[in-house]
Amino acid sequence: MGRRSLAVVPWPDIGQWCLELHKSDGAAMERNMLRQDVSRTAVRTSADHRVPVTDRTPQEPPLRVSPGAEPAGPPDDVLQLLTPEGVRRSHADLDDWVADVGDDELAALYEDMVVVRRLDLEATALQRQGELGLWPPLLGQEAAQVGSARALRRDDFVFSSYRENAVAYCRGVDLTDLVRVWRGTTASGWDPFAVGMATPTIIIGAQTLHATGYAMGCVKDGADSVAVAYFGDGATSEGDVNEAMVFAATFRAPVVFFCQNNQFAISEPVGLVAVRPLADRAPGFGIPSLRVDGNDVLAVTAATRIALDRARRGEGPTFIEAVTYRRGPHTTSDDPTRYVDPAVAEEWCAKDPILRVERLLESRGRLTAELTAAVTEHADAAAAEMRRGCLGLEAPPPLSVFDHVYTAPTSWLERQKSQYAAYLAMFEEA
Numbered sequence: 001m002g003r004r005s006l007a008v009v010p011w012p013d014i015g016q017w018c019l020e021l022h023k024s025d026g027a028a029m030e031r032n033m034l035r036q037d038v039s040r041t042a043v044r045t046s047a048d049h050r051v052p053v054t055d056r057t058p059q060e061p062p063l064r065v066s067p068g069a070e071p072a073g074p075p076d077d078v079l080q081l082l083t084p085e086g087v088r089r090s091h092a093d094l095d096d097w098v099a100d101v102g103d104d105e106l107a108a109l110y111e112d113m114v115v116v117r118r119l120d121l122e123a124t125a126l127q128r129q130g131e132l133g134l135w136p137p138l139l140g141q142e143a144a145q146v147g148s149a150r151a152l153r154r155d156d157f158v159f160s161s162y163r164e165n166a167v168a169y170c171r172g173v174d175l176t177d178l179v180r181v182w183r184g185t186t187a188s189g190w191d192p193f194a195v196g197m198a199t200p201t202i203i204i205g206a207q208t209l210h211a212t213g214y215a216m217g218c219v220k221d222g223a224d225s226v227a228v229a230y231f232g233d234g235a236t237s238e239g240d241v242n243e244a245m246v247f248a249a250t251f252r253a254p255v256v257f258f259c260q261n262n263q264f265a266i267s268e269p270v271g272l273v274a275v276r277p278l279a280d281r282a283p284g285f286g287i288p289s290l291r292v293d294g295n296d297v298l299a300v301t302a303a304t305r306i307a308l309d310r311a312r313r314g315e316g317p318t319f320i321e322a323v324t325y326r327r328g329p330h331t332t333s334d335d336p337t338r339y340v341d342p343a344v345a346e347e348w349c350a351k352d353p354i355l356r357v358e359r360l361l362e363s364r365g366r367l368t369a370e371l372t373a374a375v376t377e378h379a380d381a382a383a384a385e386m387r388r389g390c391l392g393l394e395a396p397p398p399l400s401v402f403d404h405v406y407t408a409p410t411s412w413l414e415r416q417k418s419q420y421a422a423y424l425a426m427f428e429e430a
């Protein structure tokens with residue numbers, strides 16, 4: 001794949017600047033990126049396209065507050081290669097980045113997405129059957145997760161939140177390990193170093209700091225590995241995420257900020273916290289951003305490759321906003337019917353990430369009976385393996401919950417432990 005430099009160019013419609021690819025003028029881009037004078041100029045700076053902040057303010061769109069505020073079609077600023085109808089669109093700046101994704105590779109991405117959807121549904125069923133305490137479904141976000149995760153190298157490192165189970169699958173996390181924590185049999189799911197992915201962070205946004213720190217370490221090690229932080233739209237309002245972006249920008253850390261804008265932070269619609277696209281925020285930190293159709297596995301792959309390539313070449317962080325939709329509840333404890341507009345949900349069903357790849361494969365004569373049978377068989381086998389593994393997990397001794405709170409026990413903890421032991425003993429006596 002040819003290497004291309006990047007520059008900031010105007011973002012149509014909203015007068016902002018989005019990151020695009022340019023075959024030349026990498027040095028100018030670098031100057032623009034590094035010498036931003038935010039006191040005088042717009043957040044997305046380009047030597048040719050400077051707009052005083054005061055000029056832009058009156059054009060700000062009104063606060064978007066309706067749930068799932070994204071319109072039915074892709075907004076003009078959302079990069080797309082594959083339409084919901086399964087039509088492959090050409091994009092001069094993206095096509096090269098997925099030139100190696102032929103029909104076989106597309107079928108492999110399709111298989112991944114079908115398998116992770118099946119795993120996700122199986123885990124949801126396990127929770128409903130009382131076998132898991134909780135599960136955070138990813139239904140609808142398969143393309144965002146598979147497309148980005150499959151773009152990574154083995155030596156890259158992922159820092160995620162709780163919903164990135166498709167990313168974990170792509171990293172090679174054992175299927176039983178996916179559900180271990182949610183069954184409550186362990187405090188931590190897997191060995192991060194075996195798969196290049198830290199165990200999920202429940203503290204919203206905190207993993208972005210871990211990713212940035214790790215990326216700074218990669219530079220010190222002289223490695224060209226990249227750290228990828230996955231987080232949601234709600235997380236962008238957390239201080240941690242903003243602090244991570246400050247550090248990443250100033251230290252030019254090789255980190256990709258991958259934001260899955262699934263339209264909701266639990267029940268709060270993204271419009272409540274974002275008066276502009278989330279991707280607009282990053283340039284204010286000196287980080288170029290891409291806004292991509294998160295239900296388009298090809299566009300997500302291209303965007304992630306662009307970001308990874310920048311990071312490996314020492315150009316620092318990139319922010320990707322993958323515009324998608326959470327089709328299920330926030331977790332199995334949530335009831336989205338209380339806040340989701342069914343009409344909007346219906347619109348997003350039509351933009352299903354798997355269906356559009358199916359349609360493309362079909363139009364190319366590749367959606368054969370053999371392929372669908374093999375994919376279904378794989379998905380069912382994976383689900384059965386995860387279920388078997390889940391049911392085979394043994395509950396640890398109750399008092400082991402105190403084991404790893406601190407490296408060495410404290411008197412305070414010992415006291416709690418003995419109180420809990422006395423409490424448990426009451427049941428034995430009874």
Ligand SMILES: Cc1ncc(C[n+]2csc(CCOP(=O)(O)OP(=O)(O)O)c2C)c(N)n1
Nearest residue numbers: 163202203204232233234235262264265266
């Ligand atoms: C620091 C912190 N504050 C609040 C919470 C409670 N909480 C759990 S999930 C969530 C919403 C996160 O939404 P988003 O970042 O959009 O990710 P999504 O769940 O949609 O994937 C919140 C506020 C938390 N876990 N951590």
